[in-house]
Amino acid sequence: MKKLILIDGNSIAYRAFFALPLLNNDKGVYTNAVYGFTTMLLKIIQEEKPSHMLVAFDAGKTTFRHKTYEEYKGGRQKTPPELSEQFPLIRELLDAFNIKRFELDNYEADDIIGTLSKEAEKEKWEVKVVSGDKDLLQLVSDYVTVVLTKKGITNVESYDEALIDEKYGIKPNQIIDMKGLMGDSSDNIPGVPGVGEKTALKLLKQFGTIENVLDSVDDVSGKKLKEKLIENKEQALMSKELATIFTEVPYNLTLDELKFGEYDEEKVVSLFKELEFKSLVDQFDTGVSAAEKELEELSFDVVEEVKEEHLATPAAMVVEVLDENYHQADIAGFALVHEKGRYFIPTETALRSDLFVEWAKDETKKKWLLDAKRGVVVLGWKDVLLDGVDFDLLMASYLLDPSHSSHDLSDIATRKGAKSIQADEAVYGKGAKRKVPETGVLAEHLVRKANVIYELKEQMEEELKKNEQFKLFKDLEMPLSVVLGRMETEGVKVDIDQLKAMGEDLASRLAELEKHIHEHAGVSFNINSPKQLGEVLFEKLGLPVIKKTKTGYSTSADVLEKLAEDHEIIRHILHYRQLGKLNSTYIEGLVKVTHKDTSKIHTRFNQALTQTGRLSSTDPNLQNIPIRLEEGRKIRKAFIPSEEGWKILAADYSQIELRVLAHIAQDEKLITAFKEDMDIHTKTAMDVFHVSEEDVTSMMRRSAKAVNFGIVYGISDYGLSQSLGITRKEAAKFIERYLASYPNVAEYMERIIEEARENGYVSTLLNRRRYLPELTSRNFNQRSFAERTAMNTPIQGTAADIIKKAMVEMALRLEEANLKSRLLLQVHDELIFEVPPEEVDKMMKIVPEVMENAVELAVPLKVDISAGDTWYDAK
DNA sequence: GCATCATGCAA
DNA sequence: TATTGCATGATGC
Numbered sequence A: 001m002k003k004l005i006l007i008d009g010n011s012i013a014y015r016a017f018f019a020l021p022l023l024n025n026d027k028g029v030y031t032n033a034v035y036g037f038t039t040m041l042l043k044i045i046q047e048e049k050p051s052h053m054l055v056a057f058d059a060g061k062t063t064f065r066h067k068t069y070e071e072y073k074g075g076r077q078k079t080p081p082e083l084s085e086q087f088p089l090i091r092e093l094l095d096a097f098n099i100k101r102f103e104l105d106n107y108e109a110d111d112i113i114g115t116l117s118k119e120a121e122k123e124k125w126e127v128k129v130v131s132g133d134k135d136l137l138q139l140v141s142d143y144v145t146v147v148l149t150k151k152g153i154t155n156v157e158s159y160d161e162a163l164i165d166e167k168y169g170i171k172p173n174q175i176i177d178m179k180g181l182m183g184d185s186s187d188n189i190p191g192v193p194g195v196g197e198k199t200a201l202k203l204l205k206q207f208g209t210i211e212n213v214l215d216s217v218d219d220v221s222g223k224k225l226k227e228k229l230i231e232n233k234e235q236a237l238m239s240k241e242l243a244t245i246f247t248e249v250p251y252n253l254t255l256d257e258l259k260f261g262e263y264d265e266e267k268v269v270s271l272f273k274e275l276e277f278k279s280l281v282d283q284f285d286t287g288v289s290a291a292e293k294e295l296e297e298l299s300f301d302v303v304e305e306v307k308e309e310h311l312a313t314p315a316a317m318v319v320e321v322l323d324e325n326y327h328q329a330d331i332a333g334f335a336l337v338h339e340k341g342r343y344f345i346p347t348e349t350a351l352r353s354d355l356f357v358e359w360a361k362d363e364t365k366k367k368w369l370l371d372a373k374r375g376v377v378v379l380g381w382k383d384v385l386l387d388g389v390d391f392d393l394l395m396a397s398y399l400l401d402p403s404h405s406s407h408d409l410s411d412i413a414t415r416k417g418a419k420s421i422q423a424d425e426a427v428y429g430k431g432a433k434r435k436v437p438e439t440g441v442l443a444e445h446l447v448r449k450a451n452v453i454y455e456l457k458e459q460m461e462e463e464l465k466k467n468e469q470f471k472l473f474k475d476l477e478m479p480l481s482v483v484l485g486r487m488e489t490e491g492v493k494v495d496i497d498q499l500k501a502m503g504e505d506l507a508s509r510l511a512e513l514e515k516h517i518h519e520h521a522g523v524s525f526n527i528n529s530p531k532q533l534g535e536v537l538f539e540k541l542g543l544p545v546i547k548k549t550k551t552g553y554s555t556s557a558d559v560l561e562k563l564a565e566d567h568e569i570i571r572h573i574l575h576y577r578q579l580g581k582l583n584s585t586y587i588e589g590l591v592k593v594t595h596k597d598t599s600k601i602h603t604r605f606n607q608a609l610t611q612t613g614r615l616s617s618t619d620p621n622l623q624n625i626p627i628r629l630e631e632g633r634k635i636r637k638a639f640i641p642s643e644e645g646w647k648i649l650a651a652d653y654s655q656i657e658l659r660v661l662a663h664i665a666q667d668e669k670l671i672t673a674f675k676e677d678m679d680i681h682t683k684t685a686m687d688v689f690h691v692s693e694e695d696v697t698s699m700m701r702r703s704a705k706a707v708n709f710g711i712v713y714g715i716s717d718y719g720l721s722q723s724l725g726i727t728r729k730e731a732a733k734f735i736e737r738y739l740a741s742y743p744n745v746a747e748y749m750e751r752i753i754e755e756a757r758e759n760g761y762v763s764t765l766l767n768r769r770r771y772l773p774e775l776t777s778r779n780f781n782q783r784s785f786a787e788r789t790a791m792n793t794p795i796q797g798t799a800a801d802i803i804k805k806a807m808v809e810m811a812l813r814l815e816e817a818n819l820k821s822r823l824l825l826q827v828h829d830e831l832i833f834e835v836p837p838e839e840v841d842k843m844m845k846i847v848p849e850v851m852e853n854a855v856e857l858a859v860p861l862k863v864d865i866s867a868g869d870t871w872y873d874a875k
Numbered sequence B: 001g002c003a004t005c006a007t008g009c010a011a
Numbered sequence C: 001t002a003t004t005g006c007a008t009g010a011t012g013c
Helices: A009-019 A032-048 A087-096 A109-122 A134-139 A161-168 A172-182 A197-207 A210-215 A223-231 A233-243 A265-275 A278-284 A288-292 A347-351 A354-361 A372-381 A393-400 A409-416 A424-428 A439-466 A470-490 A496-521 A530-540 A557-563 A569-593 A630-638 A656-665 A668-675 A680-689 A698-713 A717-724 A728-741 A743-759 A780-816 A837-852
Strands: A003-008 A052-057 A100-103 A126-131 A144-149 A156-159 A315-320 A333-338 A341-345 A367-369 A389-392 A492-494 A604-606 A616-618 A647-653 A761-763 A769-771 A822-826 A830-835 A863-868
Touching: A003 A009, A003 A032, A003 A109, A009 A032, A009 A052, A009 A087, A009 A109, A009 A126, A032 A087, A032 A126, A032 A265, A032 A278, A052 A109, A087 A100, A087 A265, A100 A109, A109 A126, A109 A134, A126 A134, A134 A144, A134 A172, A156 A161, A161 A172, A172 A197, A172 A210, A172 A233, A197 A210, A210 A233, A223 A233, A265 A278, A265 A409, A315 A372, A315 A439, A333 A347, A333 A439, A341 A347, A341 A439, A347 A354, A367 A372, A367 A393, A367 A439, A372 A389, A372 A470, A389 A393, A389 A439, A389 A470, A393 A409, A393 A439, A393 A470, A409 A424, A409 A439, A424 A439, A439 A470, A470 A604, A470 A780, A470 A822, A496 A569, A496 A630, A530 A569, A557 A569, A569 A630, A647 A780, A647 A837, A656 A668, A656 A698, A656 A743, A656 A780, A668 A680, A668 A743, A680 A698, A680 A728, A698 A717, A698 A728, A698 A780, A717 A728, A728 A743, A743 A761, A743 A780, A761 A780, A769 A780, A780 A822, A780 A830, A780 A837, A830 A837, A837 A863
Parallel strands: A003 A052, A003 A126, A052 A100, A126 A144, A315 A367, A367 A389
Antiparallel strands: A144 A156, A315 A333, A333 A341, A604 A616, A647 A830, A647 A863, A761 A769, A822 A830
């Protein structure tokens, strides 16, 4: 049996809009109505399993009803813009679901629905009408049910004849008479003044229709009522007419065209992703169904032996590695797409082919990839040099908008309007189930990927040029990815025996501490469990609760420090935590990822992740090796040069972020301070506390340092108060005095927010961008966060630009000068090298020179550098 | 097996 | 209710 669902699009969108808080996605697009609409739609599809569907919308402002009554729907509130802007998204959603939508000039959604429900009724189809508008109840029949939203959006009630009778005591076709009598303020239908629902129903039960009421008006009880009815006779009849749904709308659809069933799940999921409907993505994105859907045909050849014709330039290239960690990983296969054809090349076929290997290392043969570093490194491990990388889609996508959490090819393809392809996860599975599929599936997927890269290259470069980001892309990030690839492949040598020895020492001390703590507590428990620890401290020992987390008591270090006086156990716990951290994260963690044969660690630098342009490091993270406390700093003793007699050399920018601030804000006082190479925190203390250099106490310097940090982060009085342990008022006073001392900084902070609001984004020195749609959010927290980000990102991002430029330049210099020294690591404002002894002096000169001259600012850049036998000693 | 939380390490 | 990150163990589904 056929089942048709007819949805009143406008009505449901309105309901959803007002039922849900104003959500928006990271682009600042409001999504609450779309979200409500979607959940309702999914619920209907799931529960009703319709064979046919249609969503009707109101078309223009005027309809045939306005001819009858000019004031129809007059005095209505204008649709809020926050809602209007969501209608195109709702249409997009329906298209993705392959659900027919329909609107027609001169008619309302009601009329379309009425017409089609009558039509379907004739064919004896089951019909469900979904709306928030009671008017639709007039359509109810043996075949037609009307589903009305009750409260919220998915809470609904289904009306059949019985329920209408129960609620109102009338038949569905009497709804219009009811409306005629009582009117409808929301549509500005007048009805009969003084007649409400109660009176209307009473009259209808007695007389049946408005016409009968008016004909037999003498039998109506109540003098006043009778007068009103006579007086408003025409108005009542007109009101009935207005409320009557017109069921003969001219339409050029057949019922068959409303068929619902097949739709592009990937399209739906990518739309959900764009809208940030995370919970809905999870419902869909199981990957199984997406894998079954049909894609446009694409022809390609499987290469059995590499020949000239398979290798052209330029070529889009896919080097597929399923492991997230590409170091020493297996290559699943290759794909090449160029003007001569599309090819899948099995791994062995490619690697044993001299032709292929020569082509790969020929820099005149241009290659276009997604995540070039990944390709370069994985081939590097197979002793195949990949050169001539001319375009990296990953970097392009990242630079155009770093906010996208995924730069997976299928996501980029969707965003950029290329041919849609399956997500890797859908083809390969995820987690433990991830595996190389059968060759046919793999081959096709890889060729499709290469095809999309080929298709998108020009467009992406155009977009970069339009944003004035092409230089950043081509001259900075692309060369940098090669440098990073080399750093990763080279790896850092560790003294594994020393690490293990430190681990044994820590383990025995931890056991001792654990014993003490359990004794003090009088009970044995897991100290690493915040839950158990909280119970022991705050329930068993009755210590005062300072702070709570959403799941229980907070036991963080700042809380425990406040309790240190109250109980001896606390300092043991703090010590246990400190050592436990070192042992699990830094000893055991590093031992786990150190290569058995070479004793080297190969991190991966993510070049397309942070919102500011910094790098990040994973597997392991070598950008957070301890340094502040001596105990942890010792870990650095285990990081050693990879060759006998070599040295570790560390060079870090001094106060790069505050220097960048001085430059951007063009603040004379700060610029002078840096030109004179003053201690910047002391200088700040002098200016904020109005004292001379000799009178700056260590306390004052400490406060000034915290204020400087705050300025860089986008200051808030609360944040500063937390960091200094003072009241918010005192913190606010500090900030005020700082901004009064550095008026150009104050001006910068205001200007950058204003600019960001106008442009929608902030930029760094080298034109890196970050979009900040939340600057216009009505949510205070969101907006404040965006404002701090607007202040911080140009600073942090420019600092990132500078060190990246220094790295590329440094790599060039090493090559030109034929030096053996190698760049190993970057830690945001410092570069770590390993250096043969005979090059130490040279490097101590070259490195600061390159770093300090990476860019020219209104202030000098300063680099501190030192060398030692281990990373620890390079201080 | 996977996701989330609290915690703590770095610049 | 300060910026950017990543890894850990515990916990719960």
